[in-house]
Amino acid sequence: MARIKQGSSGPVQFRHRMEGLTSRVQNHRHSFGNLSDIVIPEDGRHRHTFQGITTTADGHRHSYSGRTGLNIGVGVNHFHRFQIATNIADGHRHIISGRTTGVIRLGVVVGHKLIIESIVRQKV
Structure with a gap:
């Protein structure tokens, strides 16, 4: 997590969202x-x-970890490309690849936990 600036209520964190589908292996994907x-x-x-x-598919799931590519663009509009192989599970692995979103602001973080500043309850 990048600590960009210190506000009155604590550090503000800027990160990127990463999501998608894995490559298809053994007739399934995650x-x-x-x-x-x-x-x-x-x-x-x-x-x-x-x-x-990953999500569970075909009775198993995979963990993964890695590093993105270098930033493309500057400031809040930059993004990163990524491509890595998952860890082996059920005798195989998948490739995850894509590009991150632009920067998203998470707000105040203490340690690794996001603080929810307010919750609005609505009747359904």
Whole structure:
């Protein structure tokens, strides 16, 4: 997670959403979705680490972790490309690939937990 600025209520975190479908292997695929994590500066640019677990398909799921490519674009409109193989489960692995969303602002974070500032309850 990148700490961009300190507000009166704590650090503001900016990350990227990553989601999609894995490659098809043994006649099935999985969905994946996660947020980017730690920012790694590199030659005036940066990349992020990420990790997650796919949805269950064909009775199993896969974990994955990796690094995005370097940022494409600058400021809040930049994104990253990624392509990695999942860990092996049920004797095989899948490829996850794509591009992140632009930057999303998460708000105040304490440790690794997002603080929900207010909840509005509605009758259904």
